[in-house]
Structure formats: C-alpha cells, structure tokens
Amino acid sequence: MIPLIEDSRVPLYRQIYDYIKKEIQEEKMKAGEKLPSSRLLAKNLCISRSTVDMAYDQLLSEGYIESVPCKGYYVCQVEGLYFSKKKTAEKPVREKKNNPVYRWDFALNGIASGGFPHNAWRKLSREVLSQEGDGLFQLGDPCGEPGIRQAVAEYLHSARGVDCDPDQIIIGAGNDYLLMLLWVILGRNRKIAMENPTYLSAYYDLIHMGCQILPVGQDSQGIRVEELEQSGADMAYVMPSHQFPMGMVMPMKRRMELLKWAQSKAERYIIEDDYDSEFRYKGQPIPALAGFDQKGCVIYLGTFSKSLAPSVRVSYMVLPVSLMDTYLSLGHPFSVTVSKTDQKILELFLREGYYERHLNRMRAVYKNKHDLMVRLLKEMAHICTFSGENAGVHLLVRFHNGLTEREAVLRAEDAGIKVYGVSEYRILESKTEEDQVLLGYATLKDEDIEKAMKELKKIWEN
Amino acid sequence: MIPLIEDSRVPLYRQIYDYIKKEIQEEKMKAGEKLPSSRLLAKNLCISRSTVDMAYDQLLSEGYIESVPCKGYYVCQVEGLYFSKKKTAEKPVREKKNNPVYRWDFALNGIASGGFPHNAWRKLSREVLSQEGDGLFQLGDPCGEPGIRQAVAEYLHSARGVDCDPDQIIIGAGNDYLLMLLWVILGRNRKIAMENPTYLSAYYDLIHMGCQILPVGQDSQGIRVEELEQSGADMAYVMPSHQFPMGMVMPMKRRMELLKWAQSKAERYIIEDDYDSEFRYKGQPIPALAGFDQKGCVIYLGTFSKSLAPSVRVSYMVLPVSLMDTYLSLGHPFSVTVSKTDQKILELFLREGYYERHLNRMRAVYKNKHDLMVRLLKEMAHICTFSGENAGVHLLVRFHNGLTEREAVLRAEDAGIKVYGVSEYRILESKTEEDQVLLGYATLKDEDIEKAMKELKKIWEN
DNA sequence: GGGTATTTGTCCGTATGTATG
C-alpha cells in the first residue's frame, strides 16, 4: 500500500516512483514479481492512470522494472545489490529451538502413517464443493450444522451408548476451544478436580482461563472418589474410557460412584473426555459415563482429531439440556469455529459409513502394533512391567530394575529414541521423580517398533 | 452400543436380541438400515460370533430384520407401528423462533449471491488434497501454518500498509475465537473502551469473558479521544477503516490522536478491527492504524469471513512482538482452530492471486449495488439523508420527516422487508430511541434492491 | 478444448497551473 500525500510539493507520480523503488531496493518486491496494473493501482489510489504510467515509465527507464505488453510490469533482477543485503542482516533470525533429531519417536499423538482415508476424504470434499447454491457459504448454526450434529448423535448412541438430542451437541474446532467455551457457559470461579497425572493440554487450557485446579489421586480403578469428595471441587475432569497417561479403564463400579458424587449436590458436573475410546483391545466395552447420566451432570467431550487426524480440527461436546439452555440464553453465542465444508464432509463421512470402515481398519492396524509392543515388552520382563494395554495407542512402562524415569528418558535420547516420562504429565508442584515412561506406538512403522524396542531393551538393561 | 451384563441370568444372546428389538421398535434403527455384521459385532462386544448369530436368528424369525446373503442384515419395515410413535410425541420439539419470513432482507452480514469463487476454491481444494504425504494430517503450528502466515503478512504489507513479521500473526477460526484468545494473552481485569454503537458480537464476546466495557461516544471523525482518555480504559476496540454500524472512516488526524493516547501510557492497547477494509468506494485509502504503530500498541484483527464467505472460518490477528512473546511464554498454547486443509487452500488462494482477483470482482459488484443504493436514496431526499457511503456494504439512513427508528423498522416489517435499527447496536443501558436504520445491500440482487427501495420509499413517506 | 469476457500495456488527446520571455 502506497501512502500518498496529496498536497505535498513532491508530485504524486514521484511519490509512487520513490515508494516502489524503495520496495525493490529493499527486496520487499523480489525479481520477477508482478506489479499491480496501472489501472488497478490508479483505482486503488484514487488517481489517474497516466500518473501511475509516469511513475512506471520512470522505473522502466531506470531499469527497475520491465514491461511485457498486455501482461504487466515485472520487477527486474537489479544488478548491483550493494544497497540491499543490509535488511537481512538487520533482522535477527528468531532462533528455533534446536530439538534433537530422533531416529524414532514414541509420540503420544499423531496417527499411523498412511492412516488417513485420503481417497474417501477427497471424494467427499469434491462432492460437497460441487453442490451448487450459496448455502454452503452462508454463516451456519453457531453450534454446528444440524446434519453433522444429527450424525454425531447417532454415532454416540450406537457406538458409545450416549443418548442425546442433536440440540445438545456443540461442534467446535478442537478440545481446547470447547473447554474455553465450556468455561464461558459454566461461569467463572469453578474449582475443577483433575486426575493426576492428566492430559496437560486440558490442564493448561483451564489454568489459562483462570480456573482453580485441584489434583486428585487415582488408583488402578481411576480417580479416587473419596479424595474427590474431600477436595471441595465442584467439577471433575476425567477420562474413564482410557485415562491419559496412566491408561486404566474405569470399571463400572467406580463410574457409578463418580456419578453419584456429581448427582449428590446441585451444580456439580463431570467433564468426560472420551478422546480415545475408539481403540479398545481387551475386555467388554463400557458405555460412556454420559450414557448413564439421568440428571444432566455429565459433559461429554469427543473428538475426530485422534481417530481421523490431528489436523482435522473437529471436536464435539454434549451438554446437559440445562447447560445448553444456559448457553443459548446468554444471547449472542460464539460463532461456530469449524468451516461449513469441513462439517459437511465429515457429515457425509459419518453417514455413508466411511468412518466406521475407517475405524475398523485403524483398529486392526493399531491392534497389530499393540500386540507387537506387548510381545516385545514381555521379552523385557526382567527390566520392566507394563500396563494400560486395554485401550488407546500408548503403553505405560514401569521399571523394576532401579532405573528412574529421568535416566530412562536420557538413555533413550542418547540413542536417538524419544520416550516420554510420566512426570511430565503431573500437575505442577506435585512433579515427582517417577520410574515410569510412556510409549506411544501409533506413528511408528512396525519394523521401527521392532528396532527401537530392541535398542531400548539393550540400553535399559543394567 | 449394546451394554452387556456378563454374569446376569439373562443370556447374552437374549440381551442383544432385546436391545436391537427395542431399537427397531423405537425407530432408532430405521427400516432398511444395515445391522453390523455378526463378525464385527462379536469383535466389538468381545463375545463369540455364534452368540450374535443366535440373536440375529431370533430377530430374523420374528421378522424384525431380513438377511441378504453375502451382504448383511437389514432392518425390516415393521408393520404395526403401534408401539412406536410415542418417541416422537415424547420428545418436545424445540420450538424454532418463528421469524417472520421476509421478502427482502437488508442483512448486514453475508455476501452477494454467487459471489463465492466456487471453481477456484474447488480446484485448489483438489490440489491440496492430492499432495501426498502425511504432513497434511499431522497437527500443525498452534499459531497457524507458516505458509499462510507469510502470505497474510505479504497481503497486509501491500494492501493495508501493515509491516509485520509472520511470527506476529495468529490464525484462528473467527474473530470471536481470536478475541477469546486475546483475552487469555492480555490477562484478566481489562477495562476496554468501545465505540458506541459498535459491533455487538465483539461486545458480547468480551462481556462473556468477563471484561469491563466502557462505552465511549463518537463524532463524525470516529471515537472521541478526550472522552476515551477520561473513561479510564486501558484498551480501546475500534474500527477505523469503517466503523460498524455508523460507517465513518477515521481520518488521519484522529488516528494519530488515538495512537498517541495508546502510546502515552504503558500497557495501553488498541484493538483495530479491520473487518471491512477491502471495500472502499471514495477517498484515498488510509493505511491501517497498525501500520503507523511503532511502539507495539496496536493489535490488528482481520478476517476472510467478510470478504470471502462467512462460512470460511478464518481470521487472523497481528500481535505486537511483546504480546506474542507473552503468549508463547505461557507455555502450552491453544491448538490451532483452523483445519490444515483450509489453511493450505487459503494460502494458495492468496499466493496465486485468486484473492486479489476475487476482491476486484467483488469490489465491482458491491460498487454497483452501492451506487444503485445511493441513487435510490437520493430520490428519497425528502424523507431521509444517508451516510457511511465511503466504504463497506451497508448504508446508514437518518430520517428527517419525523419517522422514528422503531416505526421505520415496523413499517418495513409489515411490508415484508427487514431493516435494522441502529439502537440494536448500542451498548446495553444506553439503548435510546433513534431515528436511524441500517441497510445492508450485499446479499440482495440488484432488481430486488430496486423493488425493495421503491417500496420503502412508499411506506416511509408520511 | 474452444469461445467469450476481462485485463493489460500502449498510445494519444486533453486540461490545468506555472514559469519564461
């Protein structure tokens, strides 16, 4: 944008000339770049075309730009670059954290390579974008398109045992966002209990929003309800179907106790984060907590980011009817954060059975990797035991040969292998030394799992 | 999802049978729907396939489902629907607000019919989805992909006179979201001044976040800086390039005064919402406020939702370097809210010049409608004057024949025409009776503008 | 893949204000 001063003694064409020359010299306009056409620039600057022409002619004769008839003006390769170079030196390059490069990363998020249903997605995308009409491009429902909410409701009913009305569902761009939104709906000053260790993204989301977080211990069944009761919390954020990072599945009995805790006092809520429930390997499936909730105490969070791909920014939240009413009665709800095309694509993906097929395929893929991991870990029985193998795409390893978490992580790092210490997921002050690490196996190829685990066995042996 | 109780006296196959029968009777499974295959269901429930077969056989013999060899089981059209129907009656239909249906709506958001670049978007979408590799589906930078941030930075430099580093830009799903995020970055307890009347979505966003809002008056040049000074606010939310809803363009002098206000005290910030700047019809373009800001006081908000389509949920925020550092140093930034595909498509759309061409086309389209509106309004000079005609896609009409806002809106409504009273955009208590209404002309066809305006002329005459 | 509408550099005529002689 060229700032013009109209009643200056410097003529207009000269101001334009000066500005563009400077841009070229400072290489803000690079060689070969097209200049705006004389007409367009004139219109934009509200001046005559010939004024622009004069400026361009001047630049032309001085060799800064060249003209291609009927095409446009283009910036020339300026020969003597002596006046530039300064700029690049001036600007301090923001140093990137030089993360060590790992040969293998037992990452806890991400999906299996090739696991995204490319073809189906592309096909549906084309389908959605081909349907004519302007509807696709008008602002939609702030809670999400009715179609996808209906489809999600049906999915939740059949796959997770959650019976809800589409009107209870809010579609949002990721769990982080939905938690922000939830915070708005619930009002400030909430005391939220979280399992410890827990999913730290959610922890920081809530901290950033100014919530008070009360870490609560857990045993092999999940969060300790007595401890929760004593904590004074009025909400609990839990992951019953597969706790992150500890990996336990909350059994029925504990679920009922938890639900009872919430129901025993008004305005108590449970946030059930069901991020992982699609992948389960052992034991009978247990319906989501929200499926047993008769009194509207459970807020259910689900996502397609884990099951489809992290870059697909679609999550959903099922609110108790009363909370949904609260939100809508606030007036001026926040605009929906997922583009309508993505919503429509995903709706078709669900409706036409692609999602189910995708899940079945991925279940098989992950089951394979899971079994491989289990087999290889069993060969390390003299070093460690493992748990969390009922679900999800990561395992928890506990050392019984005296190895500490820190030592295990460091040794692995030296060998070019990234593993994750459990203590990283402990809530703040309570960070203690542990003897456990996490191994996510979703992103690694089978042969890499084999190689990496073989190496880990070697370096973790005393 | 079928909840099974393992050590119940009811046999497993019977539990499955009962559950599915109930689903069919309550029409949660509809006629023609495919049941899960016996293999799949058995795997999911962790039971033997023959148990499922027994349940299916029972349903088959009772006519609830039919089997199609080599394909699957399908729900039959159940004859006597006497047991269902209840469900639909039970469920109270959430009554839709029965908005009167308008023949013509002078809506203030939305885009011209046919204004979305369908073909280009589809082409780029195909391009993006065709590029192989898993990169597309891994979680990206929390602030947005580097590519699109670079492209936006270049656009801002050339089109809005804002010089910023891509590292200062955050991509987010809509202004509502970015304001939430900004609130997290700035910390709580901010006193934010807003022009009055203003863009109420932003107002409510900030209110929902618990901000204290101080309405400040404005004259024909924009917000009154003295009043702002006296208000005690430490931030100001302004729309210098085209104030909504009043439509004035803030002249240079006032911009400088405003900037001086911000710079004269530490921790004062201006939020510049540049929602509308793409469309300008008269007068020389003025660079954005952020372009003059040397001391990092201006937070710039821009969006593609107005210029491309409301359903494209992509906005961007340029933060002063210090605030960006604050945000990143918080640790655990919020995940990006725009899907990577949308980001990539938009990046190409910007890079390959589609956006510029699109803007030029839309500028022409809106200029046409704008001129038409102005012409028709001039014929109504005995009824009203108008203003805000320098930019944007709406005009402000002020009556001088004694007509009040309320009366004008009601008369129009009776004639099936939706117009918007200015007082709707006044901040809370200060809602007063006005004699002004807003006419957005983006979504109406030319001939409809003509018809609707002719009718308005008739009904607004005394 | 082919036809049409739009965009683009180029050329040209004109208007205004100023300086000069």
Place this chain on the structure above:
DNA sequence: TCATACATACGGACAAATACC
C-alpha cells in the same frame, strides 16, 4: 498582456494476452 514550453494529472481507444466457463 500574450505566446510558448513544460510539468503534472486525467481518461478514452486499441490490440494482444489471459482468465473463466
């Protein structure tokens, strides 16, 4: 006072290249 030259700014016409459908 007038004629001339020059600098600056405006807008229309033309043919080729390009974009779009």
